[in-house]
Amino acid sequence: MTARRLDGTFAAGQIKDELRERVTKLREAGIVPGLATVLVGNDPGSQLYVAGKHRDCEAVGIESIRVDLPADATQDDVEAAIDALNADPACTGYILQLPLPKHIDQDAVIERIDPAKDADGLHPMNLGRLVLNAKTPIHSPLPCTPRGCIELLQRNGISLDGKHVVVIGRGVTVGRSIGSLLTHRSINATVTLTHTGTPDIGAIARTADVIIAAAGSASLVQPDWVKPGAAVLDVGVSRIEDPDTGKSKVRGDVDPAVWDVAGAVSPNPGGVGPMTRALLLANVVETAERSQL
Numbered sequence: 350m351t352a353r354r355l356d357g358t359f360a361a362g363q364i365k366d367e368l369r370e371r372v373t374k375l376r377e378a379g380i381v382p383g384l385a386t387v388l389v390g391n392d393p394g395s396q397l398y399v400a401g402k403h404r405d406c407e408a409v410g411i412e413s414i415r416v417d418l419p420a421d422a423t424q425d426d427v428e429a430a431i432d433a434l435n436a437d438p439a440c441t442g443y444i445l446q447l448p449l450p451k452h453i454d455q456d457a458v459i460e461r462i463d464p465a466k467d468a469d470g471l472h473p474m475n476l477g478r479l480v481l482n483a484k485t486p487i488h489s490p491l492p493c494t495p496r497g498c499i500e501l502l503q504r505n506g507i508s509l510d511g512k513h514v515v516v517i518g519r520g521v522t523v524g525r526s527i528g529s530l531l532t533h534r535s536i537n538a539t540v541t542l543t544h545t546g547t548p549d550i551g552a553i554a555r556t557a558d559v560i561i562a563a564a565g566s567a568s569l570v571q572p573d574w575v576k577p578g579a580a581v582l583d584v585g586v587s588r589i590e591d592p593d594t595g596k597s598k599v600r601g602d603v604d605p606a607v608w609d610v611a612g613a614v615s616p617n618p619g620g621v622g623p624m625t626r627a628l629l630l631a632n633v634v635e636t637a638e639r640s641q642l
């Protein structure tokens with residue numbers, strides 16, 4: 350069996366087409382949405398992602414503001430950049446590209462973001478709303494990658510209602526928040542969160558209808574971890590040097606042999622990454638729309 354490909358580039362294109370129309374309406378009403386990014390340092394992956402976000406903004410008509418700080422920026426420098434964006438009326442929402450250099454206190458910077466401008470849904474107030482509003486619709490930004498995972502499944506006709514989802518990884522952008530979203534009444538999944546401290550993750554993963562692999566460990570998920578026919582989302586990113594070309598290439602958490610067992614797999618690249626970017630734009634458009642109410 351070869352699994353169905355859950356094409357994130359295609360689904361993200363659909364979302365961006367929908368958002369372009371909504372941005373046109375906002376502009377007609379005199380509202381110009383603007384996304385800012387804050388990048389500290391010169392991590393090649395982060396630079397690539399930030400550049401992609403600015404291209405996406407241009408494609409849907411969102412203004413974008415880019416704040417790049419050097420790798421030796423101090424805590425005060427980063428916090429000053431945050432304060433400036435909090436005060437900037439041209440900025441509807443912004444993201445602080447993670448990871449930050451080790452000498453920066455990431456939690457303190459995230460807490461300094463104005464929750465109303467938190468395009469990533471990672472501010473404690475927005476994560477708190479996600480946890481508290483388990484029944485009612487959530488009117489605050491949601492974390493982009495978890496939202497992207499769910500949209501990718503839904504747009505491919507894969508329901509999560511009553512399904513057992515095994516999440517692998519407890520990082521801040523995916524693992525720590527996706528369970529709250531998946532168990533929201535409107536989605537209704539049952540979630541097991543596993544991580545490096547979990548004995549025999551494979552035995553747990555084998556019981557899953559859906560596996561969300563977000564560990565950042567290349568080829569961690571092997572075919573014998575997957576129930577035949579299960580859906581597998583490959584979220585984690587590792588950069589491996591190609592011995593032939595010397596260039597770095599992206600490897601996901603899911604071993605290629607999983608495609609012979611699973612019912613559906615998201616490729617990496619080309620799966621959840623583009624969805625993360627599209628849902629970031631959605632968060633900005635929704636924030637701008639809420640400002641009309």
Ligand SMILES: Nc1nc2c(c(=O)[nH]1)N[C@@H](CN(C=O)c1ccc(C(=O)N[C@@H](CCC(=O)O)C(=O)O)cc1)CN2
Nearest residue numbers: 398444445446447448493522599618619620622623625
């Ligand atoms: N503040 C945040 N920082 C980070 C997040 C996040 O959600 N918020 N997630 C990741 C990085 N990320 C978003 O910023 C991200 C990852 C991957 C992609 C993407 O489009 N990937 C392409 C491949 C590009 C490549 O060649 O590497 C794909 O999957 O097709 C976009 C955004 C960590 N930081």
